[in-house]
Amino acid sequence: MKRILAIESSCDETACAIIDEEMNILSSVVTSQIDVHSRFGGVIPEIASRMHVEQISTIVNEAIMESGYSVDDMDAIAYTIGPGLIGSLHVGGIAAKTLAFFYNKPLIGVHHLKGHIFINELIKPLVYPMMALVVSGGHTELVYIRDEESFEIIGTTLDDAIGEAYDKVARVIGLPYPGGPKIDKLAKEGKKNYQLPTPKVDGLNFSFSGLKNATIQLVKKMESRAEEVNKADLSYAFQETALHVLVDKTKKALELYPCKQVVLAGGVACNSRLRELMTENIKDCDLILPPLKYCTDNATMIACAGMHYLKTGKFVDFDAPSMPSMSIED
Ligand code: KG4
Ligand code: ZN
Numbered sequence: 001m002k003r004i005l006a007i008e009s010s011c012d013e014t015a016c017a018i019i020d021e022e023m024n025i026l027s028s029v030v031t032s033q034i035d036v037h038s039r040f041g042g043v044i045p046e047i048a049s050r051m052h053v054e055q056i057s058t059i060v061n062e063a064i065m066e067s068g069y070s071v072d073d074m075d076a077i078a079y080t081i082g083p084g085l086i087g088s089l090h091v092g093g094i095a096a097k098t099l100a101f102f103y104n105k106p107l108i109g110v111h112h113l114k115g116h117i118f119i120n121e122l123i124k125p126l127v128y129p130m131m132a133l134v135v136s137g138g139h140t141e142l143v144y145i146r147d148e149e150s151f152e153i154i155g156t157t158l159d160d161a162i163g164e165a166y167d168k169v170a171r172v173i174g175l176p177y178p179g180g181p182k183i184d185k186l187a188k189e190g191k192k193n194y195q196l197p198t199p200k201v202d203g204l205n206f207s208f209s210g211l212k213n214a215t216i217q218l219v220k221k222m223e224s225r226a227e228e229v230n231k232a233d234l235s236y237a238f239q240e241t242a243l244h245v246l247v248d249k250t251k252k253a254l255e256l257y258p259c260k261q262v263v264l265a266g267g268v269a270c271n272s273r274l275r276e277l278m279t280e281n282i283k284d285c286d287l288i289l290p291p292l293k294y295c296t297d298n299a300t301m302i303a304c305a306g307m308h309y310l311k312t313g314k315f316v317d318f319d320a321p322s323m324p325s326m327s328i329e330d
Pocket of ligand 2: 112116137266267296297
């Protein structure tokens with residue numbers, strides 16, 4: 001039975017996981033720096049890399065202990081090679097390279113978003129061609145996946161990522177970082193009260209900065225008139241507008257690129273309303289929603305993607321650089 005140890009450190013989570021080729025999770029340890037970054041209203045890259053340095057050995061040790069195996073029992077070491085914050089990526093990369101060198105194991109560099117996509121295999125086998133709606137703090141992409149080697153971005157955001165828009169709107173109504181989960185929760189108590197403009201972009205691309213700015217302007221206008229902002233209603237209005245765009249574009253993408261399966265991927269895949277809307281709207285295609293626990297950054301997803309590379313023998317050299325702006329098409 002093949003096994004992989006994987007490390008994820010691209011943003012503000014330090015994580016290590018071990019899985020086997022049947023996708024059994026032997027251990028999965030994640031530590032988040034959210035409490036520290038929330039004091040600043042967002043992730044501070046320099047602090048993130050320092051905290052990864054402080055955490056990485058403990059997290060890797062914990063994952064090894066929890067699995068009941070040793071690094072000698074692994075068939076490869078995988079890590080997130082990009083995209084992400086350069087300093088943060090370096091820390092995970094150096095840890096992975098050190099383990100691979102010391103224990104003489106092959107090294108696998110995984111694209112972070114492929115990790116978010118392949119975690120869906122925990123639910124059921126992936127079938128191609130497949131469409132992925134990737135929605136995270138840094139990305140909003142429709143990815144057409146012809147087979148497990150061929151990824152094509154057919155739609156992307158022209159400005160803010162969806163998670164980023166959630167976090168910025170949340171900040172303006174006084175919710176701490178990351179605001180996405182808080183807006184998700186508040187919106188459940190909200191009703192249709194505020195009108196916000198629906199983003200209009202031709203084709204399969206997205207734009208969220210107009211909606212974000214309109215929401216922020218509405219809050220500022222009410223504040224200047226000493227009117228109280230109903231946070232639940234505002235969350236509802238923002239969320240309904242933003243999520244309908246995501247679902248409509250996914251449906252449009254499926255008309256142009258017929259697929260056998262659709263998967264949701266990335267931190268915003270946690271969103272309860274998005275999961276509901278996707279389930280209601282994606283009817284002619286098999287829809288996979290990732291397990292809630294593995295939507296936000298973790299190393300199990302890097303191990304799942306890494307398992308494919310282990311099977312095809314796609315390894316990287318020890319001098320492979322981290323790639324902060326790596327595209328999923330690379
Ligand atoms: O994938 P992820 O953990 O990190 C990146 O790779 O970016 O995604 C983090 C993003 C944050 O913007 C966070 O606010 C958002 O995912 N998020 C949510 C929810 N849970 C996390 N957004 C909306 N609703 C949620 N329930
Ligand atoms: Zn992510």
